Amino acid sequence: MPRLSPNVARIALSSLRAPPRPIPRAAIAFARPAATTLAITLPFSWFAKEKPLHESHLPTEQETTADMSDKVQKTDSEWIAQLSPEQFRVLRQGGTERPGSSPLDKKFDAGTYHCAGCDAPLYTSKTKFNSGCGWPAFYDTVPGAVVRHEDNSLGMTRTEIVCAKCGGHLGHVFKGEGFNNPIDERHCVNGISLNFKEEEKK
Ligand SMILES: [Zn+2]
Helix, strand or coil: CCCCCHHHHHHHHHHHHCCCCCCCHHHHHHHHHHHHHHHHHHHHHHCCCCCCHHHCCCCCHHHHHCCCCCCCCCCHHHHHHHCCHHHHHHHHCCCCCCCCCCCCCCCCCCEEEEECCCCCEEEEHHHEECCCCCCCEECCCCCCCEEEEEECHHHCCEEEEEECCCCCEEEEEEECCCCCCCCCEEEEECHHHEEEEECCCC
């Protein structure tokens, strides 16, 4: 083993004994706002039970270069500014509203149900039925308005339904439950994801 020269040993020792250097003022000035930002942004995503912010429907680089002329794409900040906190949680983070909480569940007036995020017409009263499940239920959509994805969250495989125009989470679709409708499907939709527009009386 090589022997350290006395000089090297002295330098090494002196650096160990040296008092900690004071942090430059510039570094503190920089660190403070960063820490404040972290404190503001952390709890919001930290406590969200559903998809964290970075997993919600943010456009990827590839998507933004594709032809998206008909699509609505917004940043999370823009959605937060536009939607209520509960709408943001459900539409943009894949949350579920409390069953029985939506007044639209028991609404059967003639009209159209639009996406609460981008206003696209998604369902009509013609395909709405009373499922008794606590959420508005439809057996069909406005053609092309709703897209299906496999959802493996919560330890089960379900079919998630999202708005084709803005990607907003609507709910899930279930098949073969024995409901008396033409295709035996139930689009179980969070009422908070929808805005009802009554049909104009002629
Ligand atoms: Zn939408």
